[in-house]
Amino acid sequence: MEKYTLITGATGGLGKAFTNECLKRGDNLVLTGTKEAVLKSIVEDINTNYPQIKVLAKTCDLSSESDRKSFFDFLKENNAQINFLINNAGFIAEGEFLKHPDQEIMKIIRVNCEGTTDFTQKVIKARDENEDLHIITVSSMAGDYPMPYMAIYSATKAMLTTLMVALNYELKDKRVYITTVCPSGIPTTDAMKEAIKSQGAGGRMTMCTPEKVAMLSMKASKKHKVVYVPKVINKFIKGISKLCKETTLARIVGKRWKKSQAKRNFNTEGK
Numbered sequence: 001m002e003k004y005t006l007i008t009g010a011t012g013g014l015g016k017a018f019t020n021e022c023l024k025r026g027d028n029l030v031l032t033g034t035k036e037a038v039l040k041s042i043v044e045d046i047n048t049n050y051p052q053i054k055v056l057a058k059t060c061d062l063s064s065e066s067d068r069k070s071f072f073d074f075l076k077e078n079n080a081q082i083n084f085l086i087n088n089a090g091f092i093a094e095g096e097f098l099k100h101p102d103q104e105i106m107k108i109i110r111v112n113c114e115g116t117t118d119f120t121q122k123v124i125k126a127r128d129e130n131e132d133l134h135i136i137t138v139s140s141m142a143g144d145y146p147m148p149y150m151a152i153y154s155a156t157k158a159m160l161t162t163l164m165v166a167l168n169y170e171l172k173d174k175r176v177y178i179t180t181v182c183p184s185g186i187p188t189t190d191a192m193k194e195a196i197k198s199q200g201a202g203g204r205m206t207m208c209t210p211e212k213v214a215m216l217s218m219k220a221s222k223k224h225k226v227v228y229v230p231k232v233i234n235k236f237i238k239g240i241s242k243l244c245k246e247t248t249l250a251r252i253v254g255k256r257w258k259k260s261q262a263k264r265n266f267n268t269e270g271k
């Protein structure tokens with residue numbers, strides 16, 4: 001069986017940065033996302049510029065059980081052994097709880113929690129137990145505190161961080177090393193760029209480029225770090241937030257986020 005690195009959300013901003021990091025290391029790649037045309041163009045690019053690297057790609061809606069099953073059947077058919085999983089895909093959504101469009105809340109939960117958990121278990125079960133398996137899970141600093149006006153997303157990331165840290169402990173003697181990455185703002189999409197800008201100096205100081213997040217996360221994984229927070233200022237904020245009561249954090253974060261959304265004329269329906 002051939003060894004591969006599996007990257008979810010490879011079609012997005014941070015996913016592309018992770019792909020580039022893995023290409024530099026010479027990893028064979030399995031890429032997934034939901035946008036077939038984007039995946040196809042990434043594969044063409046890799047085949048042209050890195051002919052020595054094997055690359056497989058298949059769309060998979062992480063919220064769909066049948067898509068996930070077909071995806072893992074595809075890995076089997078292609079004799080692909082995953083020795084590095086990068087759980088990067090995420091459904092990012094903000095807005096008032098009562099104003100989320102129908103179905104959106106369940107979709108955020110299914111993609112971020114159900115899909116990522118299922119992928120993680122399937123990859124761990126199918127691993128070669130005589131080899132190391134590294135996993136990076138992209139969570140978020142949004143999971144470190146209650147986040148009014150981005151409550152569902154933040155709660156899904158809190159679940160991911162807790163789950164991954166616990167799994168790392170359960171599996172540390174079984175050659176499975178899980179690094180959970182908790183970035184602050186990353187200017188990947190136009191919406192994220194606007195959200196970061198609307199936070200002024202605070203947004204600028206805490207943000208980190210996708211290239212840097214990917215590069216630092218790979219280094220953290222190599223060192224078997226359990227939780228990794230890019231940037232010193234974010235480590236400091238995370239530390240301070242552990243000392244505060246949840247209600248205090250919700251008040252501070254809620255005020256800040258409401259102000260940011262007002263500056264952008266953000267409303268859930270019109271985003």
Ligand SMILES: NC(=O)c1ccc[n+]([C@@H]2O[C@H](COP(=O)([O-])OP(=O)(O)OC[C@H]3O[C@@H](n4cnc5c(N)ncnc54)[C@H](OP(=O)(O)O)[C@@H]3O)[C@@H](O)[C@H]2O)c1
Binds near residue numbers: 009033
């Ligand atoms: N940007 C930030 O400020 C920030 C901060 C902290 C953490 N993060 C986390 O970083 C990760 C990457 O986000 P990004 O900033 O690169 O955003 P992005 O450019 O929007 O990328 C999101 C990726 O997730 C994939 N995805 C979304 N829904 C999916 C679904 N139903 N099934 C499968 N894949 C799905 C997308 O695939 P398609 O486009 O093909 O659907 C895309 O590749 C996410 O987990 C996010 O929560 C982001």
